[in-house]
Amino acid sequence: MSTIKQWSKNRNIVHELIRKNIKTQYRNSILGVFWSVLNPLLNMLVMWLVFSQFFGQNDPLYPIYLLAGNIIFQFLRSSTTMSMTSIVNNRGLLTKVKIDQYLFPLSSTLSSLVNFGFSFLSLLIIMLFMQLIGGYSLFGYQILGILLMLPAFLLFQYGISLFLSAIYVFCRDIQHLYTVFLTLWTYITPVFFKLDRLDVNSFAYKILKLNPMYYFLTYFRDSVYNMCYLGGGMASWKMLGLLYLLGLVSIAIGYAVYLPLKKKFINYI
């Protein structure tokens, strides 16, 4: 089969898999797909309440800081955990029809992108609310930076997804290890805490600088509201370059692990 035909066939398959993933998510609920927006919105309200009222940060924009960081990290969390089991969970398809295995982690990652879109919508609603009530200027052209950043972030996640889904075929308990690792990763990423209290020479700061998610979060926050609020231009181009570098490194590692293992999948799933 020609490559173009194969490519358009795979695109159709991914399209159908995403559709199926999103639909199955809220199948038995009355509100159905509406939950996709409602769910993150309610979650955000809870976080807003808990963290801004009880933790009493002095920053009026702290709710937005927290929510923006959280949806980006949640995006990574859901895409990678869903991808990890995707090859094994689709064994019914893999052992009965000819289909490229990488399509499963790919469609899981892209399904999470759709969910991220819904969360992002909720974030915009809350930002709009803040702007109208609090009078902060939050919306500007800088928000286009998100479109520049997303391909890099998808590459980054897809690399991790390939790695995990291939390993999971042979070691099912990587699932538990990864859950623990994700908890650790959440805490060494500035999702909840702010950096201004950290000493630049401290050990914690050095760890932070080695954490790829720190850069994704910073760029995302800068684009969504921070640069506009501070009256600056687009978020740092240098950092954007770094994000693409991180994405490429991740995809290279992912494929280096996935490709040699691929042939053995069919005997293990």
Add this chain to the structure above:
Amino acid sequence: MEEKETDYLLKIENLNMEFKMPALRFDTLKERMVNFFKGKRVKSRRLQVLDNINCEIKKGESLGVIGHNGAGKSTLLKIVAGIYRPTAGKVDLKGSVVLLNLGAGFDMEATAEENVYLNGAILGFSRKQMKKRFKSIIEFAELEDFVKMPLKNFSSGMVSRLGFAIAIDVHPDLLLVDEVLSVGDANFQKKCIEKINEMKKSGVSFMFVSHNIAQVKNLCENTLWIENSKVMGYGPSEEICKKYYDYCTGNRPESAKN
């Protein structure tokens, strides 16, 4: 010259298939670690599933595949469909192929409708193309009332009806049928046989795994008989089926089951 090129649809030469089966199978890291420290290594056992298979299907002709359970029939079909890669040998297929087996490529959590579109995509059809076929597929499968129901609530007969309906609607050059007809009720079986005959007339080839010898004799010009991964007979269906029948009813029915 060209005539010779298009002479056959499928040609299998010296096909060998070996599975490396780990005698001890470790699925988790914990097991791997524990057994590593205990000094146990994963020993694989080689299992010969297909041994030197040769056969050919001419355009428009059909091939029956018979033999006892575990003989290697389904593995052969999966190799032709491209799911397994053979250990050695050549499979030369000139055209499109669809494998039809029980629960063929279905996601049991998804609805019948979603599975039709997903399967369509796997077979290379866009959503738009499948929309045109959707009605006739559901009609043939007689599942009009169950379109929005998850497949896990279907009976096995309903699932195989859906699989069959999709496969016949996409008109491949070669349709591999793996014992699906035995699940549907008598009415549906009759409908399928009629459809298969109709498709045969329009030039579709079949590779037909079945335990129903009468069906094989009716539908296939040639038959391949596999027993314990080896070819026991290959040739005109009438002759091979008779040999197989004699073999089964002979004085060694037990030893034939491995």
